[in-house]
Amino acid sequence: MATVPLDQAKVDRCRELAASVASDVQSFIDKHTTVGVERTILRALGVDGVDGEGVSVVNRVIDRLHGAKVLGRGACTFIASELRAGAESVQDAAERIAFGDDVDLNPGISKDETEAILAPHVNAALLRIDTARDERSAFRASFPPSPEPHRYVIVATGNIHDDALQAKAAAKAGADVVAVIRATAQSLLDFVPHGATTEGYGGTFATQENFKIIRAATNNASTLYGHYVQQTNYSSGLCMAEIAWMAAVERLDMLLNDAMYGILFRDINMCRTFVDQYVSRRFIARAGIVINTGEDNYLTTADAVEKAHTVLASQFVNEAFAKRAGLKDEQLGLGHAYEIDPGIENSFLLELAQAQLIRQVFPVHPIKWMPPTKFKTGDIFQAHVHDAMFSLVGIATKQSIQLLGMFSEAVHNPMLADRYLSLKATRYVHNTANALGDEIEFKADGIVANRARQVLDEALAMLEEVARDGLWDAIGRGAFGDIKRTRTGGKGYAGVVERSNDYVNPILAALEAWS
Amino acid sequence: MSELPNRPIKAYGDREGDGMVQLSFVLRIPPSVRAREAAKRFAESHGLDEPLVTTMEEAAEGFSYFVVYGHSKHTVNPGEIEVPEVKTSVMGRDVIEKRIKLLDRKLVVVGACTGSDAHTVGIDAILNYKGISGDKGLESYKGFEAYNLGAQVENDFLIERARAIGADAILVSQVITQRNCHKENGEALIEMLKAQGLREKFICLFGGPRVDHALGLELGFDAGFGPGTKPSDVASYLVDRLCPAYDDEAPH
Numbered sequence: 001m002a003t004v005p006l007d008q009a010k011v012d013r014c015r016e017l018a019a020s021v022a023s024d025v026q027s028f029i030d031k032h033t034t035v036g037v038e039r040t041i042l043r044a045l046g047v048d049g050v051d052g053e054g055v056s057v058v059n060r061v062i063d064r065l066h067g068a069k070v071l072g073r074g075a076c077t078f079i080a081s082e083l084r085a086g087a088e089s090v091q092d093a094a095e096r097i098a099f100g101d102d103v104d105l106n107p108g109i110s111k112d113e114t115e116a117i118l119a120p121h122v123n124a125a126l127l128r129i130d131t132a133r134d135e136r137s138a139f140r141a142s143f144p145p146s147p148e149p150h151r152y153v154i155v156a157t158g159n160i161h162d163d164a165l166q167a168k169a170a171a172k173a174g175a176d177v178v179a180v181i182r183a184t185a186q187s188l189l190d191f192v193p194h195g196a197t198t199e200g201y202g203g204t205f206a207t208q209e210n211f212k213i214i215r216a217a218t219n220n221a222s223t224l225y226g227h228y229v230q231q232t233n234y235s236s237g238l239c240m241a242e243i244a245w246m247a248a249v250e251r252l253d254m255l256l257n258d259a260m261y262g263i264l265f266r267d268i269n270m271c272r273t274f275v276d277q278y279v280s281r282r283f284i285a286r287a288g289i290v291i292n293t294g295e296d297n298y299l300t301t302a303d304a305v306e307k308a309h310t311v312l313a314s315q316f317v318n319e320a321f322a323k324r325a326g327l328k329d330e331q332l333g334l335g336h337a338y339e340i341d342p343g344i345e346n347s348f349l350l351e352l353a354q355a356q357l358i359r360q361v362f363p364v365h366p367i368k369w370m371p372p373t374k375f376k377t378g379d380i381f382q383a384h385v386h387d388a389m390f391s392l393v394g395i396a397t398k399q400s401i402q403l404l405g406m407f408s409e410a411v412h413n414p415m416l417a418d419r420y421l422s423l424k425a426t427r428y429v430h431n432t433a434n435a436l437g438d439e440i441e442f443k444a445d446g447i448v449a450n451r452a453r454q455v456l457d458e459a460l461a462m463l464e465e466v467a468r469d470g471l472w473d474a475i476g477r478g479a480f481g482d483i484k485r486t487r488t489g490g491k492g493y494a495g496v497v498e499r500s501n502d503y504v505n506p507i508l509a510a511l512e513a514w515s
Numbered sequence: 516m517s518e519l520p521n522r523p524i525k526a527y528g529d530r531e532g533d534g535m536v537q538l539s540f541v542l543r544i545p546p547s548v549r550a551r552e553a554a555k556r557f558a559e560s561h562g563l564d565e566p567l568v569t570t571m572e573e574a575a576e577g578f579s580y581f582v583v584y585g586h587s588k589h590t591v592n593p594g595e596i597e598v599p600e601v602k603t604s605v606m607g608r609d610v611i612e613k614r615i616k617l618l619d620r621k622l623v624v625v626g627a628c629t630g631s632d633a634h635t636v637g638i639d640a641i642l643n644y645k646g647i648s649g650d651k652g653l654e655s656y657k658g659f660e661a662y663n664l665g666a667q668v669e670n671d672f673l674i675e676r677a678r679a680i681g682a683d684a685i686l687v688s689q690v691i692t693q694r695n696c697h698k699e700n701g702e703a704l705i706e707m708l709k710a711q712g713l714r715e716k717f718i719c720l721f722g723g724p725r726v727d728h729a730l731g732l733e734l735g736f737d738a739g740f741g742p743g744t745k746p747s748d749v750a751s752y753l754v755d756r757l758c759p760a761y762d763d764e765a766p767h
Contacts, residue, residue: 202633374636
């Protein structure tokens, strides 16, 4: 099999450095919670519904507690206190906190008492996640496994019912994974919209009901076409943890989920993101969902030749964070992309080097291979060839998940025919070059081998710097994606809360104790 | 460059006047002899003579994908149409720097993707040092002070920043165009500036893959810049509007 030279000592050193970077941040995470985390815990306990103005009950509860500056004790404290005071159910307790006149916002209740009162509800919450996971696994196991790379396509109509139709069409044309792309503004909403949605710009809102609709459509398509169709969505933005929980109970297979993406590309505050990503990943770990990280995005803002090493360095960091949240290697779809300027001579070889290097550094991880976007111009004929070269690298280097390139990338959200043609072309390339990676060898001192060495060396040097300065400062000087962010800047900082001494969160504790 | 023809011309396949075009589309019927005939009629109704259906495949259950070639009878006379174009000729880096120097201060530019748009590729290409295709961004010029506010910036925040830094120009990039939200976002900014009596304070430029100069003007901007725009195009336009002419470099 074709391999690039890989100095294992350097790879080990990269992991060591990434671990120290993540541990430093983890010590902050473990002392804080956020409004998003606490809403997630309420949802997990079974709090649901919206009020007369369409605002989710979980938002009303947390806004009230946060407004009273008592959220540092954890939402569970107050749910338990209301249950003790006679609330009939967790939902009733939540509604009392949200709307009641005589709520005790400084209850004399110990951590032990809270845990005891909530124990049956915590067990029910965990059972719900485990049941959903087992159902999904059993259904998936009833189909033959799809060959890798799994072909991943996006639908993005804005209307969930049209999305369902498009998802089925894509499944018939051979898609293994369907993502419903999210409305662009959703990442900055500090609430998750409720119910089925039929209007959205740039995509469709991620809601629990929408997840259900697509799951029904993809399961139906799996049965009809005889191959399992995976469903994915976005656990990112200010509600990344809530969406992770929704995905867990609605049986999604994958989630876009990244430790730093929101900080860099949505200007979400870093304290907020670090805490949220951790809790989201605790749910994801339990649900057996595969995450897709977003390093591919670095190459849309920074140069893909000069900054290739930042992708690898970030993958090590994402891996280290994920491990701290209990994810297994088999759940880490680390992202990277074919984004080098196609006008550069031998750029294909540089792409090959990077893809092969990442395959070898992360051998059991379901690596996510992303298509060219930045240099697509609207010349759909040229773009179709560009995508074919990308697919060739994907099959030759045995990528695990491949998001299919769309020749209409620079034109519009993909149409039915765009996806059909892309799937057809990808099937051709994957099939025609199926054993290519096993047949070729790279010259020991050739362009590919040297490039792989260079990228690993540069990633190592970068991680040495990040470990020396700490991740906060490294992001502050634009180490990732050429984008600079500050520790207290960005959106959502007001929703970060220091945990008090009697902070209690039995659901998170149970997730942390599980392995 | 060949001369602009002032007569009706047809699409060019491989000889003058053949009108050959290719067309691809999907119809919501399964492939069949009838579907093939339907595709042919569909092409004919688009003005294609002797359409040849070269591909008919089932793209999804109940959907057929077609490729059709045919002779278009339609013509266009390029000499008869009016197209607003940005008139500035592109200047070299030296000329741009020299002309800003005549102002005795830097040109301050602020840019953003407004509304829900999260795609900064365009604004980054114009403002950031790196630029695009070897044409460095405004940040790379000594004469420009460029602020890139990034994505999902609200119009009121953009205006506030523009005032605070004393911007000469506001650059708005819009990549997402679903249901014409790019037009709404752009128009809203101009309306907001007008309401605050600030429209004349700034040169307002509109850019994006679905933008052209005509659209920029229609929405109330000073100019619109479409796909393929380079930072030096924008720099030249701003210098031309804001800086005194340079003696031995009279604009042509």
